[in-house]
Structure formats: C-alpha cells, structure tokens
Amino acid sequence: MGFIGAGNDVSELENEFDKARKLLSDLPTSLQTARDTLPIGVGFLLWGAPLQETMSIISKPHNRPAAVWLFAPRAPADLATWTQEIRQATDGATQIWIQVGTVAEAVAAVESAEPDVLVVQGTDAGGHGLSQGAGLIPLLPETIETVIKAAEQKQKATPLFVATGGIMTGSCFAAALAMGAHGATLGTRFLAAEEASIAPGYQNAVLRAKDGGASTVRSHVYDTLRGTTQWPKHYGGRGVINASYKDFENGMDLEQNKKLYDQAVKQGDEGWDEGSGRLTTYAGTGVGLVNKVQPAGEITAEVREEAVSILKRVSESVGGL
Amino acid sequence: MGFIGAGNDVSELENEFDKARKLLSDLPTSLQTARDTLPIGVGFLLWGAPLQETMSIISKPHNRPAAVWLFAPRAPADLATWTQEIRQATDGATQIWIQVGTVAEAVAAVESAEPDVLVVQGTDAGGHGLSQGAGLIPLLPETIETVIKAAEQKQKATPLFVATGGIMTGSCFAAALAMGAHGATLGTRFLAAEEASIAPGYQNAVLRAKDGGASTVRSHVYDTLRGTTQWPKHYGGRGVINASYKDFENGMDLEQNKKLYDQAVKQGDEGWDEGSGRLTTYAGTGVGLVNKVQPAGEITAEVREEAVSILKRVSESVGGL
Helix, strand or coil, rough: CCCEECCCCCCHHHHHHHHHHHHHHHCCCCCCCCCEEEEEEEEEECCCHHHHHHHHHHHCCCCEEEEEECCCCCCHHHHHHHHHHHHHHCCCEEEEEEEECHHHHHHHHHHHHCEEEEEECCCCEEEEEEECCCCCHHHHHHHHHHHHHHHHHCCCCCCCCEEEEECCCCHHHHHHHHHHCCCCCCHHHHHHHHHCCCHHHHHHHHHCCCHHHHHEEECCCCHHCCCCCCCCCEEEEEEECCCHHHHHHCCCCCCHHHHHHHHHHHHHHHHCCCCCCCCCCCCCCHHHHHHEEEHHHHHHHHHHHHHHHHHHHHHCCCCCC | CCEEECCCCCHEEEEEEEEHHHHHCCCCCCCCCCCEEEEEEEEECCCCCCCCHHHHHCCCCCCCCCEEEEEEECCCHHHHHHHHHHHHCCCCCCEEEECCCCCCHHHHHHHHHHCEEEEECCCCEEEECCCCCCCHHHHHHHHHHHHHHHHCCCCCCCEEEECCCCCCCCHHHHHHHCCCCCCEEEEHHHHCCCCCCHHHHHHHHHCCCCCCHHHHHEHHHHHHHHHCCCCCCEEEEECCCCCHHHHCCCCCCHHHHHHHHHHHHHHHHHHHHCCCCCCCEECHHHEEEEECCCCHHHHHHHHHHHHHHHHHHHHCCCCCC
C-alpha cells in the first residue's frame, strides 16, 4: 500500500487524492478494501498539519483513505485527539497508524489512542526520527513484548506492528518478520522508484551513496539550512554527509552555510554533485543497498518475494539444530 | 563458544587459560575442535595489547585457542600483522575473527588479513564501537553482499559472518540469520549470566534498564571518567545514561565530574544506584530485554532454540504469500 505524504501541509491534498483516484481507476483490476475506503494511506506530521482542514478533506466519502499515518506530535496528547477526530470523520473506516521511536512512546500511544497499527521506527531511518534511538534490532522485539503486556494489563486493543527504518531488501524484511513484525514500510528504497517525484540530482545521490553508517548522519543542520525548523527539537533528519554538513562540523557559521546552500538550490541537480554538493539527501543508513531505479511495484514484489524465499531457506538450514 | 576478554592487557591471560582448562576438564563430555585447540577464544584490543607477549602465551600448545578475536587497531595494517603472527604462532590452528563496524572496514580487513570470521558490529552494541555507525539492519546485508563481491574480485577467501550489537534474544538471532549471518555473539545479555564476573551493582543496573534507545548513549565521557582514554578517537562506549552523563551534558567540568566519579567508586555497588548512580553501566540498546540472571549455558541454549522455533513458525506463516 502506498501513502501520500501530506506532511504538515494539506494545500495539495485534494489534488493528490484526485491523482490517486485516477491512477487507481486505471488499474486492470480494482483494489478492494474491507470498508470501501480508497486503497491508499495519507501521512501527517502532527506538529504542523491543520486538524480541522484535514478532517474536512478526508471525511469526503470519495477521499476516505484506508489508513492515516500520524507522526511527530508537538504533545503526546495530540495523537489521541487526531485519532478520535479521524475515527469520527471517516466513521471508523480509516485505520489509524501511529509512528513511534521508543518503547515508552509505543506504550503511551497504545494507551491513549489505541491505534490499529504501530509503526516502529528504528534510528537507521532516513529523514526525520528521534535524535536518540535504537536500531530495529533490538527496538522491535522489546517494543512488541512490552506493548502486548501493557495492552493486556490495561485492557487496550493490541495493535499490529509495522517495522520501518533500515528496511531495504527482502533480507531486512525477513529479519523484521522474524522479530514479530506484521509488515514493514520502506522509504529510502522508494527514492529510487521510477515514480518517485524527486529531483534527478537527489535520486543520483541516493544511488551513489554506500556504507550509510559511515556516510549518513542524523542532525538538525539540514533543517536549519532548508528552513524546516518547526520540527520538535527531539527529532533530527538523517541525510548523506555533504559539503554543508562538513562545513558545519568544521565550524562555519550558519549564516554563511545557508548562503552557500541557497546558491546551491539555484544550481538545481548540480547542487547534489559528489563532494561539492550542498543540497540535502535525506536517506537511511541502508542507502548503500539502493543501486538501481525500478518501478515501485517491482520493488514491492521483489522485497516480499525475497523475504519469503529467505525465510524458507533459512528455516530449512537450521532444521538440524 | 566463550571468549576470554583479554582486552589490552595480557597480565592475567595465563591465569585465565588455567581457569578455562580446569573448567573444561570438569565437563562431563570433552569438547573437541578440528585442530585440537582449546575450545575457547580470546579477544584482544589491538590498540593496547602487546603483540610479542601475546604470541608467547597463545603459542604454548596447551593454551592454543580455537579462535582469537581482534578489534580496534590503532592502524588498519595492525590487523594483518596480528593475523600473520597468530597463524604462525599456532601453526594455523587458531581461527582469526576480526570485528568491524562499517562496510569499508569489512572490505579492507578481508583484503589485508583474510580472516576466518568477520564479526559485524551494529551501533546498538554496548561498550565500545565506532562512534558513528548503523544498526545490524541494514549494516549486515550490505556488508555481506559487498564483502562477497570484493573477495571474489580480488581472489580472497570469503569469511563467515557473525552478527553482534543488539542481539539479545532468539528473535534477534533469527533476524541476523535471516540477513545471512552464520552466527551471532551476545555481550549485554551475558552481563546477566550467573557466571559473569561483574559487580552486583552493575548487574542490577543492567536488569533495571529499559528502552535502551532512550536510556543508553554512546559517548567518550565514560572513558574519560574511568581513565580508559587510550581508545582511538573514533570509538565511543555505549552505557546507560547516569548522573555522570547528565552532569556532563549539563556542562559540569570534567575535573569535578571525575572527583564525584572517584567518590562513587569507593561506594561500591551503591555507586550504580538508580538516579544518583555515577559508575558506568556499559550496555547495548537491547538492555531492556535482559530481565533475569541465568546460567550462561541456559542463555545460549534458549537463544538458539528460540531462533530455530521462530524461523520455522514465521516461514510457515508466510507460506501463503
């Protein structure tokens, strides 16, 4: 399932729904959902998305999405508010996905909002996530174990668990399934989808980057340069280390750095050139596993099929233990 | 298989070998290795361990270990030197394990030293590791894929891959196997082994800690306070966030912090008390999955059996996809 990334701004959301409906109507076979929703999701950044305006868009029966993905509230209570409003606006038909980055956030979200799905984000994720966190190994199993116990204790519904952050290939997806995930979402890998609406310079920078543990970093500096500074302070954006970041680390003042960044914006795709590039390449630590541009559907099928075949093979190979 | 952690100091290594031989001779059935080595390993920190003294100990036929684990060289070339010396000292009977934390380190180690085993350490590991890194998802699959290609291209032997850093339970081990690991090693989990020779205060702090992505941090400050400052600068130690770390973050000068640390050392186990504790609790982000003290053998068996049963169950459950 695909998600429209509305983020903190819904001014284009009606258009995005129109495009999605058109693409869906062009499919050879139509996709059905249990509650007759549009078979796509929409993601919102709660620190900036306007609640009432959003509800008026998603409550329209022809827009009603299969899922809404909520992330990065300014206050934890906003998750419950949004969840209630969405369930009311879509008559409970829209599934609520809530993204968390720690065990404590997961337990609190289940207690306050009882989402249908918890998206558990490891710190290997590209773009924004908690500045301090853990990788899916071991974040995912601790979260699942703790949430299930807490939900039972407090008589709350247990959500499904979706892993995100570092999932690039079928082997990563198989790993997440082995740790109890019901599914996974990929971000960085889809930056190299044919359909991705990103600049060619950005896409090439993703294809070029290797060894993301060494070549990417989670920081506030990219937000500062891009002017996306409304994020709550405990989030940072992971991107490929570039000239902007190196200059920042070497003590260049932010005003000068921002001036050079603004000049790079005018260069277009060259602004992502190797070595001299200053434009932001948000990407996860798994960026080195992204090596070619493919149709999004092919990526999805490949990751799923690889995971199934890996699990079968590994399960057979440990049979003797 | 267990490893003696000689670290950077071999003054106790002969004694440790004596103890190990005695414990091994008390086993109901004796453990055999292919090359008649002692069925244990020894780990060395290359930035500090003395090469010739080490060789004179491990070359003695009754000490000859099944494996030697090399980590943290001051210069990458030291890995090749140590590997050659060990292979000569033990007539090639001792397997060489080399620990790396990035894809680039892995490729370089295989090219220069052709180890038998690459230990791939994710940044979730407790204690020392690269200050900047990735979690096992996606570090492990990128490392395996890249090393295999590079080894073929340069006609070098392909090592086995052992995952470490965040592996706490059978589900984590199953995840590592799904990503191509031949095995895994656990550190933090064994801090709660009955046999662990650590202070009860330290062990209790491990049992108490939860949600390690939020409650641990990789930093230089613990080394500074403990006086273990000879580590090459690109390594940091991950430990549970404590009063020392909070004071450091809040701007307390290091001299004052060290004075308080030295006072805490005199308190013994109380130096690890919740909230006020200042002594270092090195532990990985998976520390929240460590909840009871068990015999080491039971931990090993449990992790292995859980992994096998998880892989069988998950493989069956995806059969319909």
